[in-house]
Amino acid sequence: MDKVTKRLLKQNPELEFLKDQGIVKCKLSGHEMACKVDVIECYVKGKRFRRLRDSHQAEKLPEHLSSSVLHKDKLFCSLTSSYINCTTSNIEKHTTGRKYQRALQQCKNYGKFCFVRKHVKSCHKKT
Numbered sequence: 001m002d003k004v005t006k007r008l009l010k011q012n013p014e015l016e017f018l019k020d021q022g023i024v025k026c027k028l029s030g031h032e033m034a035c036k037v038d039v040i041e042c043y044v045k046g047k048r049f050r051r052l053r054d055s056h057q058a059e060k061l062p063e064h065l066s067s068s069v070l071h072k073d074k075l076f077c078s079l080t081s082s083y084i085n086c087t088t089s090n091i092e093k094h095t096t097g098r099k100y101q102r103a104l105q106q107c108k109n110y111g112k113f114c115f116v117r118k119h120v121k122s123c124h125k126k127t
Contacts, residue, residue, distance in 0.1 A: 004037045012044055014053060028052040054087045062095055064104070079103040 001017065009015050014027050017035065024040055025032050029052055033039050043049055061075070065084070068076040074083045077094065080103055084094045094100055 001035060002037070005035060005040065008037065008040050008044065014049075014056070015040070015044075026052075028056055061091070065091065065095075079107065 009017055009024070015024050016027060017024055018032075021032075022035055023032050024035050026043070026049065029048070031043065033043055064079045065075045065077050068074045068083055070076075071083055073086060075086055075091070076083055077100065080094075080099050082094075084090050
């Protein structure tokens with residue numbers, strides 16, 4: 001195994017080298033591939049691997065984010081009452097955002113779990 005392959009395996013802990021068979025196996029999907037740099041790079045850059053890695057990393061969520069009941073492919077933030085895509089970039093963007101940080105600080109100041117309400121427009125017509 002050359003240096004570039006070792007570097008790829010270090011960068012992606014989801015991949016493991018099986019010495020007895022001489023192949024690389026993905027721990028997330030069970031996919032087995034030849035121990036060649038171009039094959040491993042192609043798999044790591046692929047859509048399937050990125051989605052599996054994002055969903056695996058999304059399991060380590062902040063306490064106020066949970067899977068949505070209404071939208072199966074999204075997360076629900078109980079602090080801001082908003083839906084977030086399950087990608088790590090969207091989760092990071094939301095948790096570092098001003099609205100989430102303000103709601104989290106308010107929750108910590110009061111020492112209890114609180115909801116931030118969205119403004120709701122009334123749909124009743126005045127007569």
